[in-house]
Amino acid sequence: MNAPLTTWRCDVCGKLIEKPDDGYVIWIDSSGGIPHDFKIIHQGRCDLNGNYSCSSALSDFLGADGSAKLLAMLSYGRLHTIQAGSSAGKPTPPDLDEFVDLFRRLQTPYYEEARVKFALQSVLDDFADHNEVSPYTEEHLRAIAERPSE
Ligand SMILES: [Zn+2]
Structure with a gap:
């Protein structure tokens, strides 16, 4: 078995993504910036013809900084809340189970x-x-x- 958090199964072709630099995370932001329909894919060859409005390198979601990036999809965070003077919530993904699955795939x-x-x-x-x-x-x-x- 490979070391954890170094390889992933592509959600499009089903084959192994052999290293973080070969992977990409794609998702759709519907109106209002609500992220959903997350997929981990091979960068380039499995990009679903650009039908997903958002993407980022898989490596951006790894480690502590990756955790910060993922959690920012759920919350503007305390600093932003203080700056804004209110606790207006961020629109959260409609399917939290899907989001937690993505989070664990990239962090656990x-x-x-x-x-x-x-x-x-x-x-x-x-x-x-x-x-x-x-x-x-x-x-x-x-x-x-x-x-x-x-
Ligand atoms: Zn693929």
């Missing part, structure tokens, strides 16, 4: 490798009585990622 070790195995019957059975946190710990994600495909 072994999530990308484990997520393709979440539908395995053995995973569903083993985590049937777990809460919404436990499956996403690094220890459990690594264990899921290391399972053979059924």
